[in-house]
Amino acid sequence: MELRYSADGLDMCGQLCLPAQGERRPGVLVFPEGFGLGAFAKATAERLAAIGFVALACDLHGGGSTIANLDEVLPAIAPLHNDRQRMLARAKGGFDALRARPEVDPARIASxxxxxxxxxxxxxxxxGADVAATVGFHCGLGTGSSGSAASIRSSILVCIGADDPVVPLSERLAFEEEMRAGNVAWRMNIYGGVRHSFTNPTADTFGHPELARYDAGAEAAAWREMLALFDAVFAA
Structure with missing residues (x-):
């Protein structure tokens, strides 16, 4: 079902997926790739709902719009990279919308x-958002943040391809130092021979195999690690 909310001055249109269980359940925010709220993010939310979570596939660009061309993605997200408060505003809009849902236990939310x-x-x-777990798949780890690692309240898991040119070793090392300095409960999984967008089955259609490539084995391993983290934090 569509879930409309406001964020960063935009009218957002996310997709809310509900499990079969009637009682309040843990909620999971699903933030999409730079292309926007496409089929992959929606399918991920549906997959999470099927195993008992209330999942919100969040809008990124407003109105549920998407960008089809890879060459147009970077110019579209550059303003958010350069203004972390705007990036945070879009993330927090989804968080507030999910947390307000009567189906969600507000004390058990993951992102x-x-x-x-x-x-x-x-x-x-x-x-410092009240999130129990945060999981990033082939994501930028940049520390030029509007917040501080010392404010992090969630357990952190990042899953990165060892050969991902978008997330170089220097960025991984800087992230490690940031997490250590903030005394964060964190884990970084590195997958050998794996590139960017390894979780997305359509990555091979991007036409840049040296950059982005689907890897079924790494995707399955990362999904298992995410669920294991959810089991740990939601049972606590």
Whole structure:
């Protein structure tokens, strides 16, 4: 079902997916890749709902719009990269909308994201939002944040391809130092031989195999690690 909310001055249109259970359930925010709220993010939310979570696939660009061309994505998200308060505003809009739902236990919310969406999830965590777990898949780890790692209240998991040119070793090392300095409960999984967008089955259609490539094995492993983290934080 559509869920409309406001964020960063935009009218957002996300997709809310509900589990079969009637009682209040843990909620999961799903932040999409820079293309916007497309089929992959929606399918991820549906997959989460099927196993018992209330999942909100969040809008990114407003009106539920998407960007089809890879060359147009970077100019569209650059203003958010350069203004982390705007990035945070879009993430927080989804968080507030999900948390307000009567189907959701507001004390049990997780945030996940893919590529740029993972960066958004990390930004939300750095803001001190009341999120139990944060998971980023092939996401930017940049520390030029509007918040601070010391404010993070959630457990952090990032899943990165060792050969992802978008997330170089230097960025991974800087993130490690940031998490350590903030005394965060964190984990970084590195997958050998894996590139960017490894969770997205349509990544091979981007036409840039040196940059983005689907990897079924790494995707399955990252999904298992995410669920294991959810089990740990939601049972606590």
């Amino acid at each position: 996940i994201g893919f590529c740029f969406g993972g960066t958004m999830a990390l930004e939300l965590a750095r803001s």
